Amino acid sequence: MGHSEERSDGEPTVLLPRDSSRLLGMTEVQARRGLTSESPDPRRAAALPASVVPESGAQGARCLDPSPPAADDSAALPVHDPLETRQPQDALRWGAGQLRACGIASFARDARILLRQVLGCTEEALAGGAIAELTVPQVLAFRRLIARRRRGEPIAYICGKKAFMGLEFTVDRRVLIPRPETELLVEQALAFVSGDTQNLAGETGRRKGSDLLLADIGAGSGAIAIALAKQLPCARVYATDISADALAVARENCALHGVTERITLLRGSYLDALLEPAHVVVCNPPYIPTADIAGLARDVRDYEPHVALAGGEDGLEPYRALFAGLPAALLPGGAAFFEIGYDMAARLQRLAAVLLPGAVCEVFPDLAGFDRVLRIAQVAPNRAKPRGEERQTQPSPSER
Numbered sequence: 001m002g003h004s005e006e007r008s009d010g011e012p013t014v015l016l017p018r019d020s021s022r023l024l025g026m027t028e029v030q031a032r033r034g035l036t037s038e039s040p041d042p043r044r045a046a047a048l049p050a051s052v053v054p055e056s057g058a059q060g061a062r063c064l065d066p067s068p069p070a071a072d073d074s075a076a077l078p079v080h081d082p083l084e085t086r087q088p089q090d091a092l093r094w095g096a097g098q099l100r101a102c103g104i105a106s107f108a109r110d111a112r113i114l115l116r117q118v119l120g121c122t123e124e125a126l127a128g129g130a131i132a133e134l135t136v137p138q139v140l141a142f143r144r145l146i147a148r149r150r151r152g153e154p155i156a157y158i159c160g161k162k163a164f165m166g167l168e169f170t171v172d173r174r175v176l177i178p179r180p181e182t183e184l185l186v187e188q189a190l191a192f193v194s195g196d197t198q199n200l201a202g203e204t205g206r207r208k209g210s211d212l213l214l215a216d217i218g219a220g221s222g223a224i225a226i227a228l229a230k231q232l233p234c235a236r237v238y239a240t241d242i243s244a245d246a247l248a249v250a251r252e253n254c255a256l257h258g259v260t261e262r263i264t265l266l267r268g269s270y271l272d273a274l275l276e277p278a279h280v281v282v283c284n285p286p287y288i289p290t291a292d293i294a295g296l297a298r299d300v301r302d303y304e305p306h307v308a309l310a311g312g313e314d315g316l317e318p319y320r321a322l323f324a325g326l327p328a329a330l331l332p333g334g335a336a337f338f339e340i341g342y343d344m345a346a347r348l349q350r351l352a353a354v355l356l357p358g359a360v361c362e363v364f365p366d367l368a369g370f371d372r373v374l375r376i377a378q379v380a381p382n383r384a385k386p387r388g389e390e391r392q393t394q395p396s397p398s399e400r
């Protein structure tokens with residue numbers, strides 16, 4: 001672990017274990033709340049005191065970028081207006097200074113990403129001096145991007161893309177930016193599918209891989225559904241969301257990754273949208289308690305969709321609806337996987353005991369030991385008909 005590579009969203013990624021927060025100088029409080037992504041994970045950052053949740057993208061340590069944010073070795077050099085000199089180094093110094101002045105901790109890195117975005121070049125080209133001079137339109141475009149970042153807009157929205165599970169996804173303000181910690185949800189679902197093939201086949205009569213059916217509930221950009229479809233080339237996937245805007249982005253991403261034929265997008269509320277029960281249900285629901293929304297970091301509160309964040313009064317409302325629907329949504333031998341808040345496991349297990357008697361819950365911590373994923377298996381079936389037929393937004397493969 002620990003080698004770096006160029007991420008598809010232009011950010012240099014250093015592959016580190018998910019408990020790398022301590023290595024990177026995060027406080028335990030930050031790590032518990034999953035402050036490991038570009039923006040603090042809103043569903044954990046909500047409870048942080050104002051002194052810990054920074055405004056304007058001043059997030060402090062970042063799991064994927066261990067460079068100390070203050071290590072701007074150009075800081076001591078004079079800052080020239082890039083419009084006058086049009087030199088890349090002047091543009092970088094100017095941009096970094098602008099971002100630092102409004103408290104963005106990752107100012108130097110963000111300035112580089114935004115300049116590369118404008119120039120359409122790699123880090124190697126920028127660092128290696130391949131860019132002699134910016135054009136005037138490039139300087140002006142760079143100024144505009146720096147101004148957006150100064151206002152708190154996340155880098156992923158400005159660049160329009162975000163990496164997840166090694167794939168690049170189109171993102172904009174219609175969808176939540178996929179978070180690195182959500183990759184554990186995908187990994188657990190994949191581990192279950194590969195480890196339980198026999199079980200699934202025996203219980204459901206599934207005889208070949210093409211019968212495997214998965215459902216991503218609250219799909220947003222489609223990152224989870226698409227990552228699963230890419231890893232399981234014979235599977236079909238339902239990707240549902242209540243937001244038509246989110247489904248439009250998911251549709252773009254399905255096309256981008258060539259999985260349109262195997263992913264059926266459905267609009268509707270949680271499991272109600274499904275057309276049939278699935279072997280595996282995966283869900284990263286909104287789970288910020290209502291009272292915590294106002295205290296979110298500006299990047300999240302002002303830019304990411306409210307419907308992707310708000311989990312009702314105690315943050316558990318989506319889980320109540322989801323658990324209640326599982327008996328009709330899961331095939332025998334199947335399992336459901338939920339991303340959860342670090343402090344939710346006990347409450348969710350009690351909820352499952354009431355709503356899903358006899359089901360078996362297992363909590364998977366991340367490598368730092370903080371609860372991240374809840375798996376629910378052995379759910380007693382209820383063969384009530386799924387109710388999603390009228391909300392389908394594109395023909396299912398069987399109808400094409």
Ligand SMILES: C[S@@+](CC[C@H](N)C(=O)[O-])C[C@H]1O[C@@H](n2cnc3c(N)ncnc32)[C@H](O)[C@@H]1O
Binds near residue numbers: 284
């Ligand atoms: C936390 S985001 C997760 C997005 C994406 N799966 C990811 O992990 O990046 C939650 C998603 O659930 C969707 N959502 C909110 N309420 C919903 C509901 N009642 N039914 C279905 N989806 C819902 C939101 O629109 C949003 O896309």
